[in-house]
Amino acid sequence: MSIEELFYLHNQTIFKYLYYLLNDEKLAEDFTQETIIRYFKYEQTIKEGAELAWLRRTARNLAYDHYRRKKLIQFVPFLNQDVEVEQSIPHTPHQWLIQQEEAKALYLAISKLKLAYRDVLILRKIECLSIQETCDVLGWNEGKVKNTLKRALLALKKQLGGELDEEV
Structure with a gap:
């Protein structure tokens, strides 16, 4: 696979x-x-079919190294932009305001969790990875x-x- 093909497939x-x-x-x-x-530097050592897990793990390590160098670990707010558009568009300004406040509260709560919890929440609930894919990225069983x-x-x-929607 060429660098252009790999970039096109997985960059987003x-x-x-x-x-x-x-x-x-x-x-x-x-x-x-x-x-x-x-x-591409380590292409020969990567198992066939495990490319995306390897890419995610490497990206995660780069991010963690960045924070270690800065001696700062923080969590970043996220929005799952893959949600159907109908679900994500508030119908009134009031609904939009409530949605924004709920998102802020969620971001703040997640930012207070330990790093392992943040990781697994992002991968399983935000990225919607399977358990096996999450295992591959994190190197866990x-x-x-x-x-x-x-x-x-x-x-x-x-x-x-105590307020948690199970569809976090």
Whole structure:
């Protein structure tokens, strides 16, 4: 696969994941390019069919390294832009305001969770990855992903004052 083909296939996915982690468009673009470049550097060591998991894991490592260098770990607000447009468009200004306030509360609550919880919530509930795909990205076993997600949802529920929609 050429660099153009790989970039075309996966750049949006990797960019979006990095943007969720970094909340910096320029940095997410730079790290997306760096991730693609690293793929070609290590292409021979990557299992066939595991390219996207490898790309996500590499992107995650780049983001974490960035925060370690800055000695700063923070969570980035996200919006799942893949939701059907009908569901995401408020019909009145009042509904829009309520939606914005709920999103702020959710972002704030998630930002207070520990990093492992943030990771599993982004990958499973925002990126909608399967358990196996999440295992591949995080390097965890299936039990750890399930348990961490369960604990993350409980911690998020606690942060939100007991109000948690199961479709987080």
